[in-house]
Amino acid sequence: MESPVNILLDDLRASHIRLELDTQIHDKNAVYAWFRDRPEVVSVTDPMAVWQSGSDVIHNGESIKKSLLLIERSFLDRDHDHVRILDADPEVLSGDRPVPLPGEIWITNQLALSREIERGDTLQIPTSAGKRELQVSGIVVDPFNNLENVTPASCWVAPGFLTFMAPPADLTEVYLGIRVAEEHQAEPLAEAFRTWLGSELAGSMLTVKILRLAYGLFTRIVAVALLVVAILALIIAFFIISATVTSAVFSDYKVIGILKAQGFTPSQVNGIYLRQYLLTALLFIPPGILCGHLIAGALHRGAMEEIGLLGSEGINPWFLVLPALLVGGAILLCAWWTCRRAGRVRPMEAIRFGAPSLHVKGIFKPGTLQWMPLSVFLGFRNILLNVKRSVFAMIGFGFTVFVLVFSVNITHSFSNIHQHAGDWGMVAADLSVRLSSKRFRVRPEQFQEAMQVDPAVSKTLAHGSFSAVLPPKRGESPQELFGNVFVGDMSSFGMTNLEGSHPVSGDEIALALNTARDGPYRPGDTFQLYAEGQLLEFRVTGIYQTGQNFGQGFRFGEAAAKRFNPNWKPRYYGLNLKPGLDPQEGKDRLQKIWGEAVRVTTSREELRELVDILSGMKFALSMLCLVLLAVSGVSIFNDTILSIKEHRKVFGILKALGATSGMLRMSIVWKTLSTILFSMLAALPTSLWLIPLGLGKLAEGIGMVHFPFSINVTGTLLIIPGLLLFGLACAWLPAGRALAVDPRELIVE
Amino acid sequence: MRMSALSSILIFVAFSPSFGGTAELEAWFEEQFQANAIPGLAVVVVKDDRVVFLRGFGKARASGNTPITADTVMPLGSISKSFTALALLRLAETGQLDLDRPVTAYLPWFTTARKAKSDLITTRLLLSNTSGLPSLDLGILGIDLDDDADERLVRNLSGYMLNREPGLSFEYCNEGFTVAGLVGTTLYGKPYAAFMEETVFEPLGMTRTTADFRRFRELDSPDGHYPGIEAAIPAEHTLLTNAYAAAGMIRAGARDMGRYMRMLLAGGVLDGKRFVSEESVGQLWRHHIALPEREHQKDNAYCLGWQSNLVDQRRLITHGGNTSTASAFLAMEPDRKTGVALLSVIDSLDPRRFASLERLANNALHILHDEPLSDFGLPTQPDITINDYTLPKAEFAAYTGNYLSAGLSTHMLTVSRSEDGGLEAKAVHRGALERHGLLDFANPSRSWLRTIGPPRPVIFNRTLDGRVYALTYQGDTLYKQATETADKTQTSPDARLRLRLPPGWELNWTDGGFDVTHRTRNDLILKARFLSLGEDDTLEKAIEVMIRQPVAFRGEVHTQTIDGRTWRQQSLVTAGNSKQAALWVTRCTDDDLVLLLSTTRQDLTILHQETLFPILKQLSVSD
Structure with missing residues (x-):
């Protein structure tokens, strides 16, 4: 799952530093020369004219809600920043024409998939001189722009075309891409550039570090999920082999005894079963590898298409050979271990008595459960007759339950993210209001007073943003830090701390997790912050988690902000409405009352970006669930067949005594259902406990240790009947073989 | 009486x-x-x-x-x-x-x-x-x-x-x-x-x-x-x-x-x-x-x-x-x-x-109506600009200089020492003074531009080591000018045109305008001519006169105001040799000034940035 990022950075030779700068402030040729002459720089793109649109780019009458960076594509071959063309005109695909035509635009695969834009569609791009229509003529993969949360999205137009579509006075920026010899050189180089520049950069600079951080979370989650499935499948394979060999040995007990009596050594006897079942197993390893390759490839492709990359480049052959060898070896070992039972059979006892009877040990004596219906009793009995196999089966189902619970609830968590905004470091409010600075304004105090008496509003939290700089330490460069200022009770809006408490007084501050870790800082430590030309000290009171800015940031109260700027005022308000009131109606009402003085969004609109992350995971999760259900289905089927085989004699006797075929069939089914039920009783609560812990571990990189996991109670509970029905279906068909049991055949020794 | x-x-x-x-x-x-x-x-x-x-x-x-x-x-x-x-x-x-x-x-x-x-x-x-x-x-x-x-x-x-x-x-x-x-x-x-x-x-x-x-x-x-x-x-x-x-x-x-x-x-x-x-x-x-x-x-x-x-x-x-x-x-x-x-x-x-x-x-x-006067219109809120902070004089040098806006805007804020020993700022747009006030600092970054108008915030981006590279004024970021350009101002023989050329370009005055060429590029042309195009369809007429070739593709017509002068602009591709060209036309009192920028290298936008924009920002035309 990491390989696509490496593909982007290596095969497509992505820039390690992407620079946009205004040519009327900076001398682009001097900047180009500076980078080119640096020893660590491998190549620099020629300056390319760029222009950024607003976010109201229209496709099929709807805003795509993403701004575009239009780049004039060059005819010249570049050393790096190769754009891979997925879909375009034939002459483009053949390489005859490497650029779009005037009036055309190439967009990234990520943008195309996420907004359902196809080649041939038209985009309406607003400029200050009116809208411009461009036809999408190419879908491409660009190294840096394959994530929803990278904005703006790069697009490509014909060379020299920008003056044809946008007012030339708006076209003063260029893009430069810089590639270094070693990735780790990018950050120091960016810093050296800022120092050389000697002025504020009129533009922006993005490094590869941000790219990797942005990819990290998603790939880690999917990779771990795949690994879990792999382990589960292996365990189930062991289980199946063990159960099958054991069952076969028991069936052939007498025959084994005869063979041994005739002089077969234990190893020879072992060898019979080893060859029989190992051969079967080994025959199916290649198809298994093929299926696994196809499934993994499909998962990989599906997951990567979501982030705009054409899936697998072709999995490294070692990734097929090594698992095959490992799995083969593991199965061989498992089979050999299990086949040793055959070698241990004592000939005389085997010939005389046959296989030892399975009997239930412990408290579950036959007489104790006489009140149960026969089928149910037989089902429980069958479980207890082979506890080890039953436990294996339960473990297998347990994993299935785990993944189902994960899928259902992660979907629910992201869909209801607005209810747990506090855990993401945001204000958990029904409505978010920003005071605007247009002609008709409202003072923050006036708005606050009005909200306190507004009949629809139950709670208000004023807040605002604050930019600062973290002083450098140990030879590092100063780091820009974005924080939030709160006026009021943060706790009532869902904001919590991992450690410590909220800052209250003017010398208190709470730090985001990664800011605290980078220090390191603990509650009680002194923390310095530079802003408004002043370096001030604070005492750390708490550490909190946030999904913003990769877990970097800070919080403090109004008194602290006023130490920097005595006139600081909040510009944002989180509002919670009284119960039963619809947020959209609340939004409309506030807009009607306050007009242009406010901009209002609902929490769902605010958190749309986070919710969109889920769309990238849905396909992968669906595939995982299907795979696990398939594996479980096979396991149930196999176990059912084995059970019938093992209990033929008992079935024969019961049938002779009047038990119907249906009862016997149901006993098999009850065994399966009981196994699933016991499994769920253990796995469900365990999953609900483990999953948040695991997600917390995975999301640590972006500063989230407690993943806001929201349980979909209905969905989770529906897993129970769902899985039971599934088990019923998988067991019912093979259980029909029990109908075919003829008592006369079985009773005869 | x-x-x-x-x-x-x-x-x-x-x-x-x-x-x-x-x-x-x-x-x-x-x-x-x-x-x-x-x-x-x-x-x-x-x-x-x-x-x-x-x-x-x-x-x-x-x-x-x-x-x-x-x-x-x-x-x-x-x-x-x-x-x-x-x-x-x-x-x-x-x-x-x-x-x-x-x-x-x-x-x-x-x-x-x-x-x-x-x-x-x-x-x-x-x-x-x-x-x-x-x-x-x-x-x-x-x-x-x-x-x-x-x-x-x-x-x-x-x-x-x-x-x-x-x-x-x-x-x-x-x-x-x-x-x-x-x-x-x-x-x-x-x-x-x-x-x-x-x-x-x-x-x-x-x-x-x-x-x-x-x-x-x-x-x-x-x-x-x-x-x-x-x-x-x-x-x-x-x-x-x-x-x-x-x-x-x-x-x-x-x-x-x-x-x-x-x-x-x-x-x-x-x-x-x-x-x-x-x-x-x-x-x-x-x-x-x-x-x-x-x-x-x-x-x-x-x-x-x-x-x-x-x-x-x-x-x-x-x-x-x-x-x-x-x-x-x-x-x-x-x-x-x-x-x-x-x-x-x-x-x-x-x-x-x-x-x-x-x-x-x-x-x-x-x-x-012979009624008592009221305080309506008098601010009721306390004056938030009042403060007791004084910026140390020793730090003034970090703040003085010219701060320019990005793009083609000709907004500039010049910060200098005032007569009373403090700092003052002049906001200049299109070469004309638009605001002149004293800077009253509330902290090392944040100041108020005090004039007879309402105080306006001027927020300096000051680094940890005390350097100032940019400021924010009226919602715009203005960047400190590193060095003055050394380009000479050139005046046409009839004194109608004055402009500055960026480095690497050569200017030749012609009858009714000028030609600009680059020392190393032969293909591109920047031409300027005074023409009488009439009242209507000035761009079309300019194309006829200056391009003299069929046009294969036209861009949108844009109306741009740069440094107080309004231009109509259109980019186009000529048929045959697929040359990219941009025409800029501005109305003078009795005629029109037409600029033609053209290239065979499909880099029209870059050429605008390198050549035309610096000229347009400094161009003076006597109508």
Whole structure:
């Protein structure tokens, strides 16, 4: 799952530093020369004219809600920043024409998939001189722009075309891409550039570090999920082999005894079963590898298409050979271990008595459960007759339950993210209001007073943003830090701390997790912050988690902000409405009352970006669930067949005594259902406990240790009947073989 | 001496408190004007269908001698909106226009990016600022005198989404009034200036009122002033765009404003003749959408081009106007048939130091009714700019310098040491001083630019080690200029053109223009020529003359204002050799200056950045 990022950075030779700068402030040729002459720089793109649109780019009458960076594509071959063309005109695909035509635009695969834009569609791009229509003529993969949360999205137009579509006075920026010899050189180089520049950069600079951080979370989650499935499948394979060999040995007990009596050594006897079942197993390893390759490839492709990359480049052959060898070896070992039972059979006892009877040990004596219906009793009995196999089966189902619970609830968590905004470091409010600075304004105090008496509003939290700089330490460069200022009770809006408490007084501050870790800082430590030309000290009171800015940031109260700027005022308000009131109606009402003085969004609109992350995971999760259900289905089927085989004699006797075929069939089914039920009783609560812990571990990189996991109670509970029905279906068909049991055949020794 | 009975009666009447005290108004306004920093002010007060006070104070230009009179034609700013609304109501009375029909009934091509929503917009919603159109002020600071500027602006709205549902809430939107004005001019069949002249100004006898930019000079209309440290700075430039004529470009004399108010207060009748129905006047002033309450203002609402407020327990119909170099305010009290209009030749001043036009107008009405004066218009909140911080003198050097805006904007802020030992800043735009004030620091980063206008924040981006590389002013980031360019200014032999060339380029003066070549590139050409292209289709004619080849592909036509000069621009590809070219045409007094930039390397945009933009920013053309 990491390989696509490496593909982007290596095969497509992505820039390690992407620079946009205004040519009327900076001398682009001097900047180009500076980078080119640096020893660590491998190549620099020629300056390319760029222009950024607003976010109201229209496709099929709807805003795509993403701004575009239009780049004039060059005819010249570049050393790096190769754009891979997925879909375009034939002459483009053949390489005859490497650029779009005037009036055309190439967009990234990520943008195309996420907004359902196809080649041939038209985009309406607003400029200050009116809208411009461009036809999408190419879908491409660009190294840096394959994530929803990278904005703006790069697009490509014909060379020299920008003056044809946008007012030339708006076209003063260029893009430069810089590639270094070693990735780790990018950050120091960016810093050296800022120092050389000697002025504020009129533009922006993005490094590869941000790219990797942005990819990290998603790939880690999917990779771990795949690994879990792999382990589960292996365990189930062991289980199946063990159960099958054991069952076969028991069936052939007498025959084994005869063979041994005739002089077969234990190893020879072992060898019979080893060859029989190992051969079967080994025959199916290649198809298994093929299926696994196809499934993994499909998962990989599906997951990567979501982030705009054409899936697998072709999995490294070692990734097929090594698992095959490992799995083969593991199965061989498992089979050999299990086949040793055959070698241990004592000939005389085997010939005389046959296989030892399975009997239930412990408290579950036959007489104790006489009140149960026969089928149910037989089902429980069958479980207890082979506890080890039953436990294996339960473990297998347990994993299935785990993944189902994960899928259902992660979907629910992201869909209801607005209810747990506090855990993401945001204000958990029904409505978010920003005071605007247009002609008709409202003072923050006036708005606050009005909200306190507004009949629809139950709670208000004023807040605002604050930019600062973290002083450098140990030879590092100063780091820009974005924080939030709160006026009021943060706790009532869902904001919590991992450690410590909220800052209250003017010398208190709470730090985001990664800011605290980078220090390191603990509650009680002194923390310095530079802003408004002043370096001030604070005492750390708490550490909190946030999904913003990769877990970097800070919080403090109004008194602290006023130490920097005595006139600081909040510009944002989180509002919670009284119960039963619809947020959209609340939004409309506030807009009607306050007009242009406010901009209002609902929490769902605010958190749309986070919710969109889920769309990238849905396909992968669906595939995982299907795979696990398939594996479980096979396991149930196999176990059912084995059970019938093992209990033929008992079935024969019961049938002779009047038990119907249906009862016997149901006993098999009850065994399966009981196994699933016991499994769920253990796995469900365990999953609900483990999953948040695991997600917390995975999301640590972006500063989230407690993943806001929201349980979909209905969905989770529906897993129970769902899985039971599934088990019923998988067991019912093979259980029909029990109908075919003829008592006369079985009773005869 | 015995006075005649008539004289006695007249004297009694003149000085009787029940007549509101014209002399009192005179004295009071004189006193207020002297205490203020407004260079020139025209005032008209009406009561019971007559003008009771009409006078000009001060000068049209602080550096000149021309007095402001009752007939000086002054910018009205957004008071123009009320005129647009009135004109449209007149059209509605003739049956040509239904204010509640969608705009698309009159402008079928009108659309925004969300057509289904913008199809719901009506003229009434436009006039009440509830159409949902976004307030963009596209190109409002530019210069565009073409008659089709308003239509171009409206067509440009096709690329923008609505901010709100039509009819739901209030957003003050100049573009909305442009659309409304275009409805009127489309129905009337004439450009806006003529539409207003024939529909409103002429019928009302407002002979010193116009929306025609070409008449401003002819009528000696002053451009106004910017606030300086302790005095007004005469403005070299002013807002001049036909695109927003219906929203804010009308200019009028105080006498004419008196006629306007008399007509409205009399329910649509002036000098015995009905101009518009009483019902229409009622529509103009009917609350359309409520506005939030403010200090001393209750029951606020926006009507059709007017605001309605409850001030000092009486209902006032008001509107203000500001063109950044001039400001105006009009207030009427319909219940008592009184009104006052104040037209000034300067941007808004600091309301804590000088009485604002709103305060003057409100108190003028109180004086008229012999009522106590009120504090309406005086800020009630504490002055947040007051502080006791002093920036150490030793740090001044880090702040001084020129700070430039990115792109092609010619905004610049120059920070230098002031005469009193502090720091001062001059805001310059297009080479002209726009603001000059003292910097009062509240902390090492944040300062207030103190002038006679309201203090404006100037926030310096100061690094940890005390260096200053940029600042934020008026919402823009300005970057400290590292070094001055060493390019020479070159002047054409006939002295019509002066420009600076970037390094690496060579200039050859030709007959009627110049050619620019690059030392290492042979393929590209930058040519400039003075041509007589006529009034219409100047770009097409320029293509014929300068390109002389068939054109295979054309880009959009853009109107750009750079350094105060308006250019029309179009990029194109010639047939055959696929050369990319860009034509820039600007109108001079008697001819047109045409620039042609062309290249065979498909790098037209980069060439604009490298060659043309530096020239355009420094180009001086003698018309």
